[in-house]
Amino acid sequence: MEMKTIYFAGGCFWCMVKPFDSFDGIESVKSGYMGGHIENPTYEQVKTGTTDHLEVVEIIYDDAVFSFDKLLEIFFAQIDPTDAGGQYMDRGTQYRTAVFYTDETQKMKTVNYIESIQDRFDKPIVTEIRPAEVFYLAEDEHQDFYKRNPERYKQEQIDRENYIKTQKNLS
Template sequence: MKKLLSILTITFLFNCHNQAQNNPKQQAIIDAEPMEVPLIDGKAKAYFASGCFWCVEAIYESVKGVEESISGYAGGFTKNPTYEKSNTGSTGHAEAVEIIYDPEIVSFATLVDVYFGSQNPTQVNGQGPDHGSQYRSIIFYQNDEQKKIIEEKKATLSKKLDATVAAEIYPFQKFWVGEDYHQNYERRNPNNGYIKNVSIPRLNRFKAKFPELLKPDAKH
């Protein structure tokens, strides 16, 4: 009986933790038709989730052709998500970034390379010390061409690593801009313990791996 109760308890906790990812509302997001974001003044937008958005925002802002990186939430079924609600893992959203870029300078395919090259691609539901569905890896596509690029690069990487790549592939629906204090967090808080011990080392690993993609002022 005790063994049975233990199993039931573990199952209940597991199901609660994964409730956001395994329900009809979340499945509807995954099955939806993608929304395509039009170019504004020649600039395009792309959306990625790859663990803590403080880290990801700084990585993309170091890339040539990226005008701005904005922290927020995407991939879930809850309206008006907040940092506190997202952190419960119950909204379906992941911490994500909106990348505003010049497609004449950097392609969507290169942004996907940046994505895979700046994370642990096999870590499920998290990056580094951050764990939970809100930190899971998701790449968002806006059309069939982008979806094909993502799927091909994911398959190639999986074959190269001989491992399952954790990134989920979602049709883009909506990006919710995060709270003001999250924007440019790494730049504004260089002495924060998490920034010093997690974000900056992750950024520096990316810089060492892709020096040819960096803006001149990001090479130092």
């Protein structure tokens, strides 16, 4: 087993767990916070946007079974990497997108992946590529949100789709 860890900030962490959670080779997906200036932040603090933390998911995976390249594909399919102000209806610095890498291979693969998809977008990709920092596990109620709150999760997905449709109609 080649267990590795990657951290993805893709907007609201509630929406970022399920896409990764059901594959062989993915050991765990946990919601948390990374990148801010205070220790042990709470959700109430992070959601204000004043702590500089991003909502992230920690993914522990077996690189021999589930490739980092596949993780990147899944991650970038979930986000709008050109939006520096948040993701979809979730606005604020805590909802920015980022890849927090844990080794140089992840960093280089992320750089190369972004370069390979840039021409699909009308605007520059602004997803940050940063070294991993201290990961603060989110409170229990934020773990496995889609499993524990299926109706609210479903509504979040509907709201996200409606937001995307609305934005496309505005352009």
